[in-house]
Amino acid sequence: NAGVTQTPKFQVLKTGQSMTLQCAQDMNHNSMYWYRQDPGMGLRLIYYSASEGTTDKGEVPNGYNVSRLNKREFSLRLESAAPSQTSVYFCASRPSQGSHEQFFGPGTRLTVL
Amino acid sequence: GESVGLHLPTLSVQEGDNSIINCAYSNSASDYFIWYKQESGKGPQFIIDIRSNMDKRQGQRVTVLLNKTVKHLSLQIAATQPGDSAVYFCAENAAYGGSQGNLIFGKGTKLSVKP
Numbered sequence: 001n002a003g004v005t006q007t008p009k010f011q012v013l014k015t016g017q018s019m020t021l022q023c024a025q026d027m028n029h030n031s032m033y034w035y036r037q038d039p040g041m042g043l044r045l046i047y048y049s050a051s052e053g054t055t056d057k058g059e060v061p062n063g064y065n066v067s068r069l070n071k072r073e074f075s076l077r078l079e080s081a082a083p084s085q086t087s088v089y090f091c092a093s094r095p096s097q098g099s100h101e102q103f104f105g106p107g108t109r110l111t112v113l
Numbered sequence: 114g115e116s117v118g119l120h121l122p123t124l125s126v127q128e129g130d131n132s133i134i135n136c137a138y139s140n141s142a143s144d145y146f147i148w149y150k151q152e153s154g155k156g157p158q159f160i161i162d163i164r165s166n167m168d169k170r171q172g173q174r175v176t177v178l179l180n181k182t183v184k185h186l187s188l189q190i191a192a193t194q195p196g197d198s199a200v201y202f203c204a205e206n207a208a209y210g211g212s213q214g215n216l217i218f219g220k221g222t223k224l225s226v227k228p
Binding site: 004031033040041042043044045048050058090092094096100101102103104105106107 | 122145147149154155156157158159162202206214215216218219220221
């Protein structure tokens with residue numbers, strides 16, 4: 001099992017450009033999450049999907065959209081990137097039944113100029 | 114709102130010593146707590162968890178202690194090794210409404226192990 005995979009690993013955008021961060025998990029987990037991590041900060045939840053077909057806002061959803069394409073894939077889209085969105089983005093998944101442990105991907109380091 | 118915080122942002126220990134990383138939480142309704150380790154350039158990795166009906170849980174070289182009276186959580190690492198150098202995060206379960214199962218993370222403590 002590859003676990004949680006994220007693409008790309010690194011990305012540089014100009015202000016106003018758009019892009020989609022991809023995330024996939026092969027553990028048959030129901031719930032998936034997108035976080036951002038800024039220097040000296042913990043992880044902040046952007047959006048989550050409790051199950052296939054549902055998505056909900058987290059703590060910092062502004063400027064982002066998500067799509068739960070199927071059970072495996074959960075993408076994060078920046079429609080018009082801003083410098084404040086420079087961050088490291090982590091995707092995570094969770095089985096939902098009987099466990100709160102989340103499994104994290106390796107992250108995408110995004111810089112917006 | 115809820116918060117999960119840490120008493121010390123950095124901790125430096127000698128190789129072989131024991132390390133104690135502390136965490137305070139504010140939501141007395143939280144029923145699950147988890148510690149993650151994050152090495153430089155990687156995603157967080159699960160270390161150990163504990164439910165609110167327990168005071169202590171032990172793993173391999175790690176122990177988590179939960180004091181619900183003062184809403185305090187600690188992670189103890191025995192015989193700290195250079196490979197333990199990382200940032201450690203505590204997180205609590207957001208035990209409310211539709212967000213149940215979501216985790217709220219603290220800001221992290223950076224552990225440095227001196228050889």
